[in-house]
Amino acid sequence: DAGVIQSPRHEVTEMGQEVTLRCKPISGHNSLFWYRQTMMRGLELLIYFNNNVPIDDSGMPEDRFSAKMPNASFSTLKIQPSEPRDSAVYFCASSFMSRVMTGTGDEQYFGPGTRLTVT
């Protein structure tokens, strides 16, 4: 398997523009996570999908952020309009979470990230 795939790897955009980040999870995984990493705040969970359904979006900063998972092999994170403070590295991760949370199969597999710069 190629692992978690993210695109683009780098994105530079101007304030006010729409940004769309894309993720393809590992085939067979049923959970997908979007994270944001900055020096100041570390790694923050933005949203978590299980079986394509958003379960927890409490980490989404504000209405400018939205995420979708139309099928098991694709997810997007959209920022509209973008602001300079959105500059960060955005990671997508996937895992297989068993119905009974035994603590096994819980490890997450991260993509290479998208480095977003908003000027």
Added chain:
Amino acid sequence: SQQGEEDPQALSIQEGENATMNCSYKTSINNLQWYRQNSGRGLVHLILIRSNEREKHSGRLRVTLDTSKKSSSLLITASRAADTASYFCATRASGYSTLTFGKGTMLLVSP
């Protein structure tokens, strides 16, 4: 906050030495995991230890967990320059499906 806190924030050692990193957390957990992140890359899962386990080994890695103290340690033995990276602990709190990551320890191993 459930967030794990790693200690130290940065660690610099010579090749061949052992590196020990610690993680403390605040709530009861289902499991604790350690991840590595090389500069400019995504995180890579290293090892998972469940709340009913006290110690686990994987190659040159040794993880301990003390649930009474709400702490864990990661020991890397016989370190190599290639071990240079940031190391993060992540906790799965009891009753939760997601992980909470600490801010990491930056390890520098000099040849």
